Amino acid sequence: MSFQSLQLAPELDQALATLQFSVPTPIQQQSIPLVLEGHDLLATAQTGTGKTAAFMLPILHRLLKEPEHNGKVRALVLAPTRELAQQVAANSEAYAQYTGLKVACIYGGANISPQEKALKAGVDVVVATPGRLLDHLLKGTLKLDKVSHLVFDEADRMLDMGFIGEIKRIMRHLPEQRQTxxxxxxxxxxxxxxxxxxxxxxxxxxxxxxxxxxxxxxxLFYAVDDDRKRELMSHLIGKNNWQQVLIFTRTKNMADEYAKELNKDGLPTLAIHGDKSQGARDKALAQFKSGKTRVLVATDVAARGIDIVDLNYVINAQLPFVAEDYIHRIGRTGRAGKAGMALSLVSIDEQWLLEELEVLLDERLTPQWLQGYEPDLTKVPKDNRKNSAKARKQRDKKHILGKRDQRRRKK
Structure with a gap:
């Protein structure tokens, strides 16, 4: 199947040719015809599968066929983070470059005045994070009464981050008749x-x-003591000459600490997390993409929206507390059908997190030992017996879906 066979508007075909897109990905092949037909859609797809084009191309096509509403917003994309919103907006602008349709990106942590100016000038598509979108709705600088297309992008992440209240408030401003x-x-x-x-x-x-x-x-999973993780990461990155390595931590403090120590090891490293300004995060990401920064250390929230096709290596310096976040983390590599490597460092105190990951993936995960970095078996783990017992019980029952809230409430 080619994009031409999908019978998109000529302006979109021209953009796809400019972008050198020829064959749609599986999620695009499945989604685009259904969206063109006007159906609502519930889609599951890993990051890096081309899902932005899967929803934006048919939406742009339909907008071109619909009557205009004097510059009022007709399509709304909700995204959980600023980085993801920026990525979706940039891709949407590329797809719409020959259509005359205008795209605006609305997110917090940035000056609201340029956003207000863009909205006042009139836009067809808004890509937004929930909080800043509500700011505009409350100020009256944005109305959603003409929205005919609504997209929840990375809905699971949006719910994980506690945006359900904001989403409910936003939904009150939308017409009942729409495509979602x-x-x-x-x-x-x-x-x-x-x-x-x-x-x-x-x-x-x-x-x-x-x-x-x-x-x-x-x-890959390596068993290693917590206080030797940084040393092991430096060893692996240096010995194998890995370039563009994305490292995940659970906390902002650890992101800063690892970045500081890796720089001392001679590896150009920057950290991004919620305490960094948007300008600092954008600059760090740009340096990482350009290769000026070899290693980027990030928390889960800050890393959402990082889209680097050739990113080959992801390291989990700490396993996530929510097992599903592991899938989002390693989805930063192996994008667009390319191969990638995800390496997780597991300390003795994280064994229960590994067991919860086994429950989610429904497979046994056995960490290996790397010579010279073997864990000290004399160390006593923290008392995670209740969590471990619960994880084992879930694994044995193979009851995978719908348990995230229960795990979080019991901790």
Whole structure:
């Protein structure tokens, strides 16, 4: 199948030719015809599968066929983070470059005045984070009464971050008659509940097994003491001459600490997290993409929206507390059908987190030992017996879906 066979508007075909897109990805092949037909959509797809084009190309096509509303917003994309919103908006502008349709990106942490100016001039598509979108709605600088297309991008992440209240408030400003598309990397009880509430007879599409890791990502697990993780990371990056390595931590403090120590090891490293200004985060990401910075250390929230096709290496310096975040993390590599490697460093105190990950992936994960970095077996782990017992019980029952909220409430 080619993009031409999808019978998109000529202006979109011209943009795809400019971008050198010829063959749609599986999620695009499944989604685009259904969206063109006007169906609501519930889609599961890993990051890096081309989901932005899967929803934006058919939406742009339909906007070109619909009557204009004097510069009023007709399509709204909700994204969980600033980085993801920026990425989606940039891609949307590229797809719309020959259409005359205007795209605005609305997110917090940036001066609101340029956003107000763009909205006042009139836009067709708004890509926004929930908080800043509500700011504009309350100020009256944005109205959503003409929106005919709504997209929840990375809906699972949006719910994880606690945006359900903001989403409910935003939904009150939208027309009941609209097309709604929901894209999610994982499909759990919360996401299904959201879909049941705001999607009308949605078509169901998906290109990856639910709650699975990207197929082309090689996953490795190393057992190592917590106080030797930085040393091991420096060893692996230096010995193997890895370039553009993305490291995940659970906390902002650890992101800063690892960045500081890796720089001392001679590896140009920057950290991004919620305490960094948007300008600092944008600059760090630009340096990482250009190769000026070899290593980027990030928290889960800050790393959302990082889209580097040739990113080959992801390291989990700390396993995430929410097992589903592992899937989002390693989805930063192995994008666009390319191979990648995800390396997780597991200390003795993180064994229960590994067991919860086994529950989610429904497979046994056995960390290996690297010579010279073997864990000290005389160390006593923290008392995580309750968490470990719960994880083992879930694994034995193979009861994977719908358990995230229960885990978080019991901790």
């Amino acid at each position: 598309l929901l894209f999610s990397a994982t499909l759990d009880e919360q996401v299904q509940k959201l879909a049941a509430q705001w999607l009308a007879k949605p078509q169901r599409v998906g290109v990856d097994p639910e709650n699975s890791a990207a197929e082309k990502v090689e996953q």
